[in-house]
Amino acid sequence: MSWIKEQFTEADLQRMLARLAEHVKAFHGLTPGEISEVLGKSEKCSFPSGSYIVKEGNIGSQMYIILSGEARVFKDSRDGPLVLARLVAADSFGEMALADNEARSASVKADSDCVLVRINDKVINSRAEIGLKVYRNIAKLLSARLREADELLAWRL
Numbered sequence: 841m842s843w844i845k846e847q848f849t850e851a852d853l854q855r856m857l858a859r860l861a862e863h864v865k866a867f868h869g870l871t872p873g874e875i876s877e878v879l880g881k882s883e884k885c886s887f888p889s890g891s892y893i894v895k896e897g898n899i900g901s902q903m904y905i906i907l908s909g910e911a912r913v914f915k916d917s918r919d920g921p922l923v924l925a926r927l928v929a930a931d932s933f934g935e936m937a938l939a940d941n942e943a944r945s946a947s948v949k950a951d952s953d954c955v956l957v958r959i960n961d962k963v964i965n966s967r968a969e970i971g972l973k974v975y976r977n978i979a980k981l982l983s984a985r986l987r988e989a990d991e992l993l994a995w996r997l
Contacts, residue, residue, distance in 0.1 A: 863930035864905055866977045874970050881966065883958040887950040896947040900937030902960045903978075906930065909954030915946045926951075935978045938964065 860867050860875055867875055885904075887893050894900060896916060906929050913925040913933060924946055927933060933948055938961050964971045 859930065860905065864932055865981050866903065866905075866932055866935065866974055868977050869973050870970065874967075874973070877967070878959060878963055878970060878974075879957065881963040882960075885956050885958045887954045887956065889950050889952050889954075891950050893948040893950060893954070893956070894934060894937075894944050896945065897943050899942065900934060900944050901941045902958050903932055903934035903938040904948075905932045905957040905959070907955045907957060909956075910951040911948050911954055912951050913946050913948050921947075932981075935981060939975065939978055939982075 860879075861870065861872060867878075870878070884907075887909075889909075893904065893911060906927055908929055911927045911933075912923055913927065914921040914923045916922075927948070934944070936942070937944055938959065941961065964974050
Protein backbone atom coordinates (compact mmCIF):
# COMPACT_ATOMS: atom_id res chain seq x y z
CA MET A 841 0.00 0.00 0.00
CA SER A 842 1.43 3.37 -0.93
CA TRP A 843 0.30 6.13 1.37
CA ILE A 844 1.99 8.95 3.15
CA LYS A 845 1.14 9.58 6.81
CA GLU A 846 1.21 13.19 7.96
CA GLN A 847 0.20 15.04 11.11
CA PHE A 848 -2.51 17.68 11.04
CA THR A 849 -1.47 21.24 11.73
CA GLU A 850 -3.69 23.47 13.86
CA ALA A 851 -4.62 25.38 10.69
CA ASP A 852 -5.63 22.08 9.01
CA LEU A 853 -7.92 21.24 11.92
CA GLN A 854 -9.62 24.63 12.02
CA ARG A 855 -10.27 24.62 8.24
CA MET A 856 -11.83 21.17 8.38
CA LEU A 857 -14.02 21.48 11.48
CA ALA A 858 -17.02 23.34 10.08
CA ARG A 859 -17.00 21.49 6.76
CA LEU A 860 -16.76 18.07 8.39
CA ALA A 861 -19.44 18.79 10.99
CA GLU A 862 -21.84 19.79 8.24
CA HIS A 863 -21.06 17.23 5.53
CA VAL A 864 -19.67 14.04 7.13
CA LYS A 865 -22.58 11.90 8.26
CA ALA A 866 -20.50 9.99 10.82
CA PHE A 867 -19.87 13.31 12.63
CA HIS A 868 -23.48 14.55 12.87
CA GLY A 869 -24.28 15.61 16.41
CA LEU A 870 -20.65 15.92 17.47
CA THR A 871 -19.56 19.26 18.88
CA PRO A 872 -16.69 21.12 17.21
CA GLY A 873 -14.57 20.18 20.24
CA GLU A 874 -15.38 16.48 19.83
CA ILE A 875 -14.60 16.58 16.10
CA SER A 876 -11.35 18.38 16.86
CA GLU A 877 -10.47 15.69 19.40
CA VAL A 878 -11.11 12.91 16.86
CA LEU A 879 -9.13 14.70 14.14
CA GLY A 880 -6.28 15.44 16.53
CA LYS A 881 -5.86 11.70 17.16
CA SER A 882 -6.32 10.71 13.51
CA GLU A 883 -3.92 10.56 10.57
CA LYS A 884 -3.77 12.61 7.42
CA CYS A 885 -2.93 10.32 4.50
CA SER A 886 -2.10 11.04 0.88
CA PHE A 887 -2.65 8.52 -1.90
CA PRO A 888 -1.48 9.10 -5.48
CA SER A 889 -3.88 8.67 -8.37
CA GLY A 890 -4.31 5.01 -9.33
CA SER A 891 -3.36 3.57 -5.94
CA TYR A 892 -5.53 1.36 -3.79
CA ILE A 893 -6.63 2.94 -0.54
CA VAL A 894 -8.22 -0.29 0.73
CA LYS A 895 -8.56 -3.69 -0.89
CA GLU A 896 -11.51 -6.04 -0.72
CA GLY A 897 -10.81 -8.94 1.65
CA ASN A 898 -8.12 -7.18 3.69
CA ILE A 899 -8.82 -6.84 7.40
CA GLY A 900 -9.39 -3.28 8.50
CA SER A 901 -10.17 -1.23 11.58
CA GLN A 902 -10.21 2.25 10.07
CA MET A 903 -12.62 4.48 8.24
CA TYR A 904 -11.60 7.26 5.87
CA ILE A 905 -12.93 10.71 5.03
CA ILE A 906 -11.90 12.29 1.74
CA LEU A 907 -10.58 15.83 2.19
CA SER A 908 -9.64 16.30 -1.46
CA GLY A 909 -9.60 14.17 -4.57
CA GLU A 910 -11.87 11.52 -6.00
CA ALA A 911 -12.04 7.76 -5.51
CA ARG A 912 -14.03 4.80 -6.74
CA VAL A 913 -15.56 1.97 -4.68
CA PHE A 914 -15.74 -1.34 -6.50
CA LYS A 915 -16.35 -5.01 -5.81
CA ASP A 916 -15.00 -7.99 -7.70
CA SER A 917 -17.71 -9.85 -9.61
CA ARG A 918 -17.78 -12.71 -12.08
CA ASP A 919 -17.84 -10.13 -14.90
CA GLY A 920 -14.93 -8.11 -13.50
CA PRO A 921 -14.85 -5.09 -11.21
CA LEU A 922 -18.31 -3.61 -10.51
CA VAL A 923 -18.27 0.09 -9.56
CA LEU A 924 -20.50 0.64 -6.53
CA ALA A 925 -19.87 4.34 -5.88
CA ARG A 926 -17.80 7.35 -6.80
CA LEU A 927 -16.54 9.40 -3.88
CA VAL A 928 -15.55 13.06 -3.58
CA ALA A 929 -14.51 15.45 -0.80
CA ALA A 930 -16.44 14.95 2.49
CA ASP A 931 -17.50 11.40 1.53
CA SER A 932 -16.51 8.60 3.89
CA PHE A 933 -15.91 4.89 3.55
CA GLY A 934 -14.70 2.00 5.70
CA GLU A 935 -17.35 2.44 8.37
CA MET A 936 -18.07 -1.31 8.49
CA ALA A 937 -14.41 -2.12 9.20
CA LEU A 938 -14.34 0.54 11.92
CA ALA A 939 -17.35 -1.10 13.56
CA ASP A 940 -16.46 -4.79 13.23
CA ASN A 941 -12.71 -5.08 12.40
CA GLU A 942 -13.51 -7.63 9.69
CA ALA A 943 -12.53 -8.06 6.05
CA ARG A 944 -13.24 -5.15 3.73
CA SER A 945 -16.33 -5.77 1.59
CA ALA A 946 -15.07 -3.70 -1.35
CA SER A 947 -11.96 -1.99 -2.71
CA VAL A 948 -11.42 1.75 -2.96
CA LYS A 949 -9.01 3.18 -5.51
CA ALA A 950 -7.89 6.79 -5.91
CA ASP A 951 -9.05 8.25 -9.24
CA SER A 952 -6.98 11.39 -8.58
CA ASP A 953 -4.44 12.37 -5.96
CA CYS A 954 -6.33 12.07 -2.65
CA VAL A 955 -5.85 13.49 0.81
CA LEU A 956 -7.83 11.67 3.48
CA VAL A 957 -8.39 11.47 7.21
CA ARG A 958 -7.80 7.95 8.52
CA ILE A 959 -9.66 7.25 11.76
CA ASN A 960 -9.03 4.01 13.63
CA ASP A 961 -11.30 2.30 16.10
CA LYS A 962 -9.07 3.20 19.06
CA VAL A 963 -9.70 6.90 18.43
CA ILE A 964 -13.48 6.42 18.36
CA ASN A 965 -13.47 4.12 21.38
CA SER A 966 -11.26 6.38 23.50
CA ARG A 967 -14.28 8.41 24.73
CA ALA A 968 -17.62 6.69 25.19
CA GLU A 969 -19.71 9.78 24.44
CA ILE A 970 -17.94 10.30 21.11
CA GLY A 971 -18.07 6.60 20.24
CA LEU A 972 -21.79 6.44 20.97
CA LYS A 973 -22.54 9.31 18.58
CA VAL A 974 -20.24 8.06 15.82
CA TYR A 975 -21.48 4.45 15.97
CA ARG A 976 -25.12 5.65 16.01
CA ASN A 977 -24.41 7.70 12.89
CA ILE A 978 -22.64 4.77 11.24
CA ALA A 979 -25.67 2.56 11.97
CA LYS A 980 -27.91 5.12 10.23
CA LEU A 981 -25.51 5.41 7.29
CA LEU A 982 -25.21 1.65 6.83
CA SER A 983 -28.98 1.25 7.15
CA ALA A 984 -29.50 3.80 4.35
CA ARG A 985 -26.93 2.03 2.16
CA LEU A 986 -28.61 -1.32 2.80
CA ARG A 987 -32.03 0.08 1.90
CA GLU A 988 -30.59 1.48 -1.33
CA ALA A 989 -28.92 -1.84 -2.16
CA ASP A 990 -32.17 -3.71 -1.44
CA GLU A 991 -34.04 -1.40 -3.82
CA LEU A 992 -31.47 -1.89 -6.58
CA LEU A 993 -31.50 -5.64 -6.08
CA ALA A 994 -35.29 -5.80 -6.18
CA TRP A 995 -35.34 -4.08 -9.57
CA ARG A 996 -32.64 -6.37 -11.01
CA LEU A 997 -34.36 -9.63 -10.08
